[in-house]
Amino acid sequence: MEDSALSATETQTQPEKYEYNAEVKQLLHILVYSLYTNREIFLRELVSNASDALDKVRHEELVNEKVLDRGKGLEIHIDFNEGDKILTISDNGIGLTHQEAIANLGTLGKSGSLEFIKKLTEEARKNINIIGQFGVGFYSAFMVGKELRVITKSYIPEEPALEWRSDGSGTFDILPSSRKNRGTTVEIHLKDDALEFAGKDKIKEVINKYSSFVAFPIFLAGKRINEVSALWARPKNELKKDDYAGFYKFLTNAGDDPMFHIHYSADAPIQIHALLYVPKKNFELAGFGKIAHGLGLFSKKISIQTECKDLLPDYLRFVRGVVDSEDLPLNVSRETIQENALFNKIKSNVVGKFLGHLQKMAESEKEEYLKFWKEYGRILKEGVHTDFANKDKLALLLRYNSSACKDVEELASLKEYVDRMPEGQKEIYYLCGANRKALEMSPHIEIFKKKKIEVLFLLEPLDEYLLGSLREFEGKPVKSIDQADLDLLKDLKDEEGAAKETIAEEAKLDKLLKHFKKVLGSKVSDVKESKRLSDSPCCVLSSDGASASIQKMMKLVNQDFESGPKLFELNPKHHLIKNLAEILETGKNTDAVDACCLQLFDNALMMDDLISNPREMVPRLNEMMEKSTDLILDKFGRGSIIITP
Ligand code: ADP
Ligand code: MG
Numbered sequence: 001m002e003d004s005a006l007s008a009t010e011t012q013t014q015p016e017k018y019e020y021n022a023e024v025k026q027l028l029h030i031l032v033y034s035l036y037t038n039r040e041i042f043l044r045e046l047v048s049n050a051s052d053a054l055d056k057v058r059h060e061e062l063v064n065e066k067v068l069d070r071g072k073g074l075e076i077h078i079d080f081n082e083g084d085k086i087l088t089i090s091d092n093g094i095g096l097t098h099q100e101a102i103a104n105l106g107t108l109g110k111s112g113s114l115e116f117i118k119k120l121t122e123e124a125r126k127n128i129n130i131i132g133q134f135g136v137g138f139y140s141a142f143m144v145g146k147e148l149r150v151i152t153k154s155y156i157p158e159e160p161a162l163e164w165r166s167d168g169s170g171t172f173d174i175l176p177s178s179r180k181n182r183g184t185t186v187e188i189h190l191k192d193d194a195l196e197f198a199g200k201d202k203i204k205e206v207i208n209k210y211s212s213f214v215a216f217p218i219f220l221a222g223k224r225i226n227e228v229s230a231l232w233a234r235p236k237n238e239l240k241k242d243d244y245a246g247f248y249k250f251l252t253n254a255g256d257d258p259m260f261h262i263h264y265s266a267d268a269p270i271q272i273h274a275l276l277y278v279p280k281k282n283f284e285l286a287g288f289g290k291i292a293h294g295l296g297l298f299s300k301k302i303s304i305q306t307e308c309k310d311l312l313p314d315y316l317r318f319v320r321g322v323v324d325s326e327d328l329p330l331n332v333s334r335e336t337i338q339e340n341a342l343f344n345k346i347k348s349n350v351v352g353k354f355l356g357h358l359q360k361m362a363e364s365e366k367e368e369y370l371k372f373w374k375e376y377g378r379i380l381k382e383g384v385h386t387d388f389a390n391k392d393k394l395a396l397l398l399r400y401n402s403s404a405c406k407d408v409e410e411l412a413s414l415k416e417y418v419d420r421m422p423e424g425q426k427e428i429y430y431l432c433g434a435n436r437k438a439l440e441m442s443p444h445i446e447i448f449k450k451k452k453i454e455v456l457f458l459l460e461p462l463d464e465y466l467l468g469s470l471r472e473f474e475g476k477p478v479k480s481i482d483q484a485d486l487d488l489l490k491d492l493k494d495e496e497g498a499a500k501e502t503i504a505e506e507a508k509l510d511k512l513l514k515h516f517k518k519v520l521g522s523k524v525s526d527v528k529e530s531k532r533l534s535d536s537p538c539c540v541l542s543s544d545g546a547s548a549s550i551q552k553m554m555k556l557v558n559q560d561f562e563s564g565p566k567l568f569e570l571n572p573k574h575h576l577i578k579n580l581a582e583i584l585e586t587g588k589n590t591d592a593v594d595a596c597c598l599q600l601f602d603n604a605l606m607m608d609d610l611i612s613n614p615r616e617m618v619p620r621l622n623e624m625m626e627k628s629t630d631l632i633l634d635k636f637g638r639g640s641i642i643i644t645p
Contacts, residue, residue: 015173039143044210053093092183142168144194276321298324315383430456432549443536480547530569
């Protein structure tokens with residue numbers, strides 16, 4: 001690449017002037033003023049661009065007849081000139097055409113980067129672990145350079161060479177260049193406070209830190225400084241934890257170690273090497289939006305696609321790593337790769353292996369698995385609904401809190417649930433709600449407590465929907481407890497304990513039920529004696545089959561959503577219900593019975609988070625309290641009130 005850096009000033013042509021678009025201007029401002037502390041990452045970004053350019057030209061050489069400089073060794077060269085304070089990074093990769101230079105070095109390709117950086121606080125911007133993972137790209141060179149020159153020639157033989165120049169303010173120039181060979185040279189005219197980057201030791205240190213796994217030879221002042229080795233294709237027993245961690249950091253720009261990795265090779269049914277990583281943190285939980293990475297796809301250690309998103313289903317989008325299969329043709333186009341039959345085989349192989357590994361982990365490294373689940377469970381369980389083929393495997397990986405867990409931290413698998421089921425229990429039961437406390441107090445759960453039946457607590461909004469798409473586990477239907485068929489529980493033994501007295505005469509109860517139905521009118525479809533309650537006076541059930549949590553979701557989506565009339569159940573063993581039956585029997589004070597009836601109904605709605613207008617009931621409650629305090633005074637005598645002077 002001897003003649004690569006010939007500058008256009010030798011010719012007499014006037015430069016063409018262009019303006020950066022607004023986004024780039026903003027990014028440049030942020031880069032120069034706030035990322036100051038980790039500016040060494042600019043070298044990683046430029047080497048990564050050189051490596052991408054080499055990958056691309058290797059691909060062109062396979063699919064395209066007319067490629068300039070075909071067959072030359074693909075290399076990256078870093079040189080410096082301490083005297084002139086210039087650092088250059090050169091490659092003989094794909095190069096840029098005139099049009100590409102304007103488009104790619106004048107606008108922001110990754111529209112997300114700027115948004116992301118803008119969201120970060122000043123403090124976070126200085127944190128390499130965060131910023132580094134999102135790649136700030138080519139423009140990061142302005143953190144150390146007062147001027148950049150890019151001298152480039154495209155692999156397309158008839159495209160003329162050009163020079164791009166900018167001082168990082170608002171504009172850039174494009175001039176013709178006499179460069180003959182294919183590739184790109186980025187020339188950085190260093191700022192006075194960045195002269196360390198014109199020295200061998202510093203460059204070597206930074207390359208070792210960030211770019212040691214680059215798949216092309218890197219030369220520093222003519223001497224090879226990196227070892228090219230495809231880690232994933234090496235035998236497992238040759239590799240140490242540090243090797244894996246180092247490659248992970250290179251691959252993801254992460255500053256910390258991964259949570260765990262999976263490395264496997266196979267020859268049948270397909271030839272494959274795969275190295276998969278799960279990062280320690282789920283960035284989606286931190287509010288950074290949906291993860292959009294992919295796996296590196298290789299054939300015989302040669303990159304086919306750097307971030308292949310289709311290699312994993314959406315619900316495994318947090319997995320990072322590389323997959324290499326000799327069986328994939330190298331000249332397959334990046335656009336049509338998904339249509340390759342083999343591609344799908346590779347995909348199902350990778351998914352199967354990954355889920356299999358999780359399964360093993362869940363069995364033999366419980367703690368580790370729970371750590372994984374707490375971070376990624378939310379994403380993983382989407383698969384229950386979307387990956388029909390792996391539904392059974394995924395079902396084994398689900399974890400929920402349940403009434404049998406000692407606290408909200410403990411989680412149970414469906415398998416554990418089924419193993420704990422008492423003889424005679426035919427279904428798996430769950431209840432949804434925002435927190436464990438509320439669910440434990442729900443009237444619906446009383447009969448399950450009494451029969452010592454475990455109930456899964458679904459605490460996340462989509463849980464019911466996802467578990468619902470499972471339909472059954474090991475042949476046992478999965479049911480919300482407010483929709484359970486209580487006849488199925490008939491034969492299960494009750495917990496020991498003193499049985500409570502019920503309303504003695506059936507006629508009395510019947511009268512109360514009928515009266516309640518009349519008072520509640522169109523709010524209820526029916527009022528019935530409850531088989532599920534033991535401590536609460538009453539509860540509501542939907543009469544159209546939608547569970548309480550589904551109704552709540554509908555209400556969230558549509559404010560005006562009105563769930564249909566309710567089935568209202570009364571507990572005839574409850575003291576209050578017995579009192580009301582007695583009062584009704586006397587034929588007097590029916591007003592009080594009516595008010596209690598309305599209030600009981602509202603209370604039941606409240607227990608299910610279904611109350612639509614709590615303001616209506618407050619005056620009623622106030623009036624009831626007024627009356628009951630009157631009764632207290634009547635009983636104990638008004639004269640006993642002490643009025644302080
Ligand atoms: P990214 O690499 O994520 O696309 P960058 O900001 O690093 O974003 O680079 C912007 C674009 O500039 C690249 O996509 C590529 O088109 C072009 N580019 C940068 N460096 C080179 C290079 N060495 N050879 C060819 N093209 C390059
Ligand atoms: Mg880049």
